[in-house]
Amino acid sequence: MWVALVLLLALPSGTLSLDKLNMCMDGKHHKVQPGPEGQLYSQCAPWRDNACCTTNTSTEAHNDTSYLYKFNWNHCGIMSSKCKKHFIQDTCFYECSPHLGPWIQEADENWRRERILNVPLCKEDCHGWWEDCKNDYTCKSNWHKGWDWSSGINKCPAGSMCRKWTEVYPTPKSMCEQIWSKSYLYTTHSNTSERCMQLWFTGPNPNRKVAEYYLNNAQQQQSFAMTTLLFLAISSFSVMMH
Template sequence: MWVVVLVMLLALSSGSHSLDKLNMCMDATHHKVKPGPEGQLYLQCAPWRDNACCTANTSAEAHNDNSYLYNFNWNHCGAMRPKCKQHFIQDTCFYECSPHLGPWIQPVDQTWRKERILNVPLCMEDCHDWWEDCKDEMTCKSNWHKGWDWSSGINKCPDGSKCRKWTDVYPTPKSMCEQIWSNSYLYTTHSKTSGRCMQLWFTGSNPNKKVAEYYLNNAQQHHSLTVTSLLFLAVSSLSVLS
């Protein structure tokens, strides 16, 4: 029995997180199988052009209202102002194009995707700027992932809901960033210069690879420490029994 336990623990110790997680695409509707250069990425998606999980067509559609990507209606409680909408476009580009989300990708059983992101640590500036530019909008839901009325083919506010001020639905940047997409994002107090948070907005080379590498290495270290502790306990128990 103890031999089996040791073999299993050794297997765990060798099965550390793959470095592929530093450069991978989600298994989702519009994502490429593997990341690579996309020189023609459109407008706000252009920062990912050197290495992207999105195609040029996807990047263009990310900028359109009710695009074929998800047929999502940003204007469900009246026309959304451009300064607010630009954050949702950037959010879509980040989700569709980023090749460095591996540490936060989780399996899901949904018709439109097999994987999602969960608790991606978002830089404080991005979250605060998003909330600040949208605080004068209206919405009828706190979680935009589910619960809509899709009977017309696009999302409408469900029966019994009403349009409310953004700040009533999301009183803080934290509440908005964490609730709006079912905890896809995790609010942090880290700044963009910290190297500990993912940036929706950036210019030049993509800073998020180093951030993903930091979290992946931390996860590997935690995994190694856990396995080492279990191995020590197993060996100790074997010596007592022998």
């Protein structure tokens, strides 16, 4: 009887997990459901077979101060093209990826109802991003908040100074984890490990297997916790009966 109860309790999470492997977050420009988008633009093209972004969103992701968020990459001088490439890939990953379910959380923000938190990034992504931006400049470590938006686009807040990238972010880890309020988690996993998400790729999307791995781990931990609680409940009941 108790085994049957445990199985029944586990069913809802198993059903939910299927959605978490192929879903779109409730964001400002995300589609309701992922699906094919054959005309995704340039660096968003890898997601064309199954995407949470539209063609228009993918095009705007490549524009400076686009209508998506009115975000100005050039807030401390013109950002280098090799650095900007990573921010475009980051935007495509955020807008287009259908495999972020295990890391989607509720967000108390006026422009979105959900966000990602602690998505494990491959070390090549963090190191390559940091390396290509290390000679650029910025005035803030957390780009999610604290900007001066009085002109309609983000500007450095009063009292801040433009500093070299490596002063603001001494390591790839500090950049990846701080720049978007811990949306990303730095890992030492390589992009062949199937244990970390890739911001950009060629060929079939490798990130579904990664999401599946972390989701299965979370379910196993949940099942173990439920079994432990059930065992404790049975033990307590037995003590009471005797």
